[in-house]
Amino acid sequence: MTKAILNRLIQAALVAFMVGLICFVMTRSLPGDLAYRIAAGRYGFDVVDSAAAAKVAAELDLGKPAIVALFEWMADLLRFDLGTSLVTGKPVIDEIGMQLGHTIELALAAIVLSLFIGPPLGILAGLRPGGILDRALMLVSTGLRALPQFVVGLILIIVFGITLNVLPAAGHTHGAHLVLPALTLALGLAAVSNRVARDAMVAVSRSPYYAFGRTKGLSEWQVFARHGLRNVAVPIVTYLGVQFVYLVEGVVVVETLFAWPGIGHALVHAIFGRDVPMIQGTALVMGLMFVALNALVDLLCHGIDPRRRNA
DSSP states (O other), X not given: OHHHHHHHHHHHHHHHHHHHHHHHHHHHHSSSOHHHHXXXXXXXXXXOOHHHHHHHHHHXXXXXXXXXXXXXXXXXXXXXXXXXXXXXXXXXXHHHHHHXXXXXXXXXXXXXXXXXXXXXXXXXXXXXXXXXXXXXXXXXXXXXXXXXXXXXXXXXXXXXXXISOOSOSSOOSSTHHHHHHHHHHHHHHHHHHHHHHHHHXXXXXXXXXXXXXXXXXXXXXXXXXXXXXXXXXXXXXXXXXXXXXXXXXXXXXXXXXXXXXXXXXXXXXXXXXXXXXXXXXXXXXXXXXXXXXXXXXXXXXXXXXXXXXXX
């Protein structure tokens, strides 16, 4: 376990370096005048002019070599300082701190919803492989995975926000605003988690230890609870950890679509405003969240499966 934690720490350091480097190079490579875009982010595109851009360039010392700016950011990172936003002038860590809570709230809601939708249906389908439910879930899951997230989100907005008018299409002022963006992410997660649960249930139900439980006279529910549930849970937990990439990718699209004030929405605005420290800090936090979740998945699987502890 100590070795696994050490490996995750090394991964986190590599992620920090690579994310900072790639984001810096890609942002500096974007077309357009950097000072003008930052000034537009501060004052608005309608009122910005060359004088404002020149003032911003002088204030932020944008004429310095790019390699110097990169090493300065790396040095700040070693002091756990993500720098200052070029647009708002506030510390990046404070900006992210306000937005990260909204993103975590959305991500947790999506994961909980997907757990209520995907695995139970997958387990039911796995108990009757080849049945009507199994074939129907295969069709629905394939369709959901084929659709981009923004298309799923638009469909939900049209159906529930416009046609039925039962849920708000955008905003974040109360709990109802969370439903549609969380459901958009949850449907994508559930589309695969139900197949993972289904395949795991089929494999477990055909195993010798599962058959032996029936031979002992246990009911189907007792066999599932004692011999099936934990064995089915391991691949589902592992899948959810892998699919955090889908979640991180999804919050950028979904938060923008539903005007949800999270870290993905902030990243989009930072890219438009060429706010390099904000882009680097936001992407860095996303990358470190991915590493942290993978470490959490390892710990959960270690706790669920005694065979890993014994090994």
